[in-house]
Amino acid sequence: MTTGASRASAFQASRWLRLVWIVPAILVALALVALAAHGLRTLPSIESFLRSYPGVSTHPAATPIGVPAWLAWQHGLNAFFILFVIRTGWQVRTTKRPSIFWTRTNTGVVRTRNPPIRITLDLWQHMVFDTLWVINGILFYVLLFATGQWLKIVPTSWDVFPNAVSAGLQYASLNWPTDNGWAYYNALQLLSYFTVVFVAAPIALVTGLRISPGLSARFRPLDRVFPLPVARKLHFAALIFFVAFIVVHVLLVLTTGARANLNHMYAARSATGWLGVWIFVGSILLTVAVWVGARPVVVRAIAARSGRIIHRKR
Secondary structure, X not given: OOOHHHHHHHHHHHHHHHHHHHHHHHHHHHHHHHHHHHHHOOOHHHHHHHHHOOOOOOOOXXXXXXXXXXXXXXXXXXHHHHHHHHHHHHHHHHOOOOOEEEEEOXXXXXXXXXXXXXXXXXXHHHHHHHHHHHHHHHHHHHHHHHXXXXXXXXXXXXXXXXXXXXXXXXXXXXXXXXXXXOOOOOHHHHHHHHHHHHHHHHHHHHHHHHHOHHHHHHHHHHOOOOOHHHHXXXXXXXXXXXXXXXXXXXXXHHHOOHXXXXXXXXXXOOOOOOHHHHHHHHHHHHHHHHHHHOOHHHHHHHHOOOEEEEEOOO
């Protein structure tokens, strides 16, 4: 008879076997893309296109130069929160039979007319980081428009699209765009950041609220136009998008002048020193410490301060 442990080990083995051919296939595909892009750049018509559209779109004269200190802090906090949003969201999705639940105490600061609902401890942790991420995001939106920094990530000219194609071709051919990230972003970066801030983040928030256990019942009138299965698929798609964006973003930051890029986004300065690198390293160490420290026993102790913990036998 096959035991649960043997089935689990077989499943783990099958996942590793898939990686044996998936990873090399991805590397081969990337190499082919680089060769194809390099070949395209040798064509006269493509060379002319790259000269006409070097990869940077037209910017309004009022576009601010540099990265303010508040944006550096916002960037660091957002990176910290989003990693734990993704981690806890994945735990919620993959835990089939949760055994620990949390019910809010209805005698504290937050009180409701109806009795609180019971949720899993993983979902409680996910909602905590979601809330912190949203609060940080609201502050980000306010400061973004109050300081004019929105001009750096919102397209204001149609030439952003051909310039984005140009920048993408330069990236694909491994000949990085020679732009100054302190002053402006290239067109592909601009469109990427616009998508993250004004498309993906709102989709993640709206779909998260739609599928939230405490709110989904209140949104029953939306079942026809925005059913729960659709919201769940969009929410998961947003998670995958953020994971892909983070991987590509970090890879490019570290391969296109890591020290300068980290100085821009972590030290809010255009310099060649090491301050941004050390702040980045410190943020990584803090993230690792919290990641390792967020064990079930610790999470239970924190959650118990605002609710009742219930254990269920598996």
